[in-house]
Amino acid sequence: AQSVTQLDSHVSVSEGTPVLLRCNYSSSYSPSLFWYVQHPNKGLQLLLKYTSAATLVKGINGFEAEFKKSETSFHLTKPSAHMSDAAEYFCVVRLNFGNEKLTFGTGTRLTIIP
């Protein structure tokens, strides 16, 4: 079985300050992990992915995430928030063992304060 928990349903940061969106996963096998972003009334866009290569993964728009197996975490960070980062962020897990589906977290809404 696989699951993912996003620890914060809503995060607010000031423009120019760091962003931290937390994600913990549970997986019986070696997982692939992803972060997707959904801007208001838009589809889902891949930010970055971890697929058992480097544990520190860099994505688009200055985001990065670190896979920590000992903590079963895959937190998303960005050094300096921009107004355009305001969106819903989803942490997603997929088993690397024939399981075909992506399992989504419940999402974290990121608000940027001017």
Next chain:
Amino acid sequence: DTAVSQTPKYLVTQMGNDKSIKCEQNLGHDTMYWYKQDSKKFLKIMFSYNNKELIINETVPNRFSPKSPDKAHLNLHINSLELGDSAVYFCASSPRDRGVMNTEAFFGQGTRLTVV
């Protein structure tokens, strides 16, 4: 150039009607999905097809019937629509890498279904 395209983008219909949502991908992927996003933004898989064959059916009511005429298309037909079917429905596709699905899914823009 759209990779995964869904039509229509918005769909408003009355209870009891039958409606379809179409999805096409031009990425050459083998696997396609339908996901449902509820009013709280939670995304849950409904179906997955690989090369026109159903591989995942996540306890979705029989009123929902996916149809895959070829591996580039996965349409969703819904019979006897109910108020609770109101949601955003996302189509997605993934490639296959030596039999293991370790890659991301590419999503369409979503179809906002409102049942009144």
